[in-house]
Amino acid sequence: MGESRVAIVTGAARGIGAATAQRLAKDGHAVAVLDLDESSCADTVTRITKDGGHALAVGADVSDADAVNAAVERIAEVLGPPTILVNNAGVTRDNLLFRMTEADWDTVMGVHLRGSFLMTRAAQKHMVAAKWGRIVNLSSTSALGNRGQANYSTAKAGLQGFTRTLSVELGQFGITANAIAPGFIATEMTRATAERVGVSWEDFQQGAAAQIPVRRVGQPEDIANTVSFLTSEESGFVSGQVIYVSGGPGRR
């Protein structure tokens, strides 16, 4: 096991974020489990604590600058300076372009792009001071283009540019920044998509699996495993990369 650090995982009440928070705790880090409501983080925190890990529930909307700054300062005071950040919080507001509202667009940009910007700006000063840091941003195969997701695919492609620029600006301080672009992962997000298009969850997963080279859908742990590597000591020469974790080369 590597050195113990303080990690922040946004959107960690459930899904990929919850699995990632649990994995980073197993890796020996103290983990701030951040989501919209502090109370929604209780399950993830309990699971980590039961496994002998150390976690703190933090409520904050990542698109709200004041809330983000207050949250990161509280984390630094309670757990210590955060030097690992996983920008995972996300939402979808899918619609074909001609039906997409300004609110659909702004909400998705606000959480993914503004949220990752605000969290990273607040956390990087602790990483710079420590001369060590690991930033992982959650992109998506949708960055390559996906019907009904003009807002989401734009945000996820934007996060790839954000990641590359972070790696360029922060590398000299011992900080790496990488993006993970998941394909189909079985979570509440994809379950909601199945519901929206009127397909049963089982059929939806089977249909997706048939299109994926490894013939299965992804699980949150598939992403958590990749985050674990990208936040480890050993990954220090990997930066500015986008890793597609999608059971194949890119498209799911």
Ligand SMILES: NC(=O)c1ccc[n+]([C@@H]2O[C@H](COP(=O)([O-])OP(=O)(O)OC[C@H]3O[C@@H](n4cnc5c(N)ncnc54)[C@H](O)[C@@H]3O)[C@@H](O)[C@H]2O)c1
């Ligand atoms: N599930 C997939 O197939 C898939 C594929 C590619 C990328 N992703 C990305 O992975 C990340 C996690 O997805 P998931 O499937 O676990 O989703 P999910 O909907 O299960 O969980 C997302 C979490 O983010 C939180 N969140 C939303 N807005 C927030 C805000 N403003 N501030 C703080 N927290 C907020 C939610 O409350 C929720 O707990 C997202 O960025 C998503 O876009 C998911």
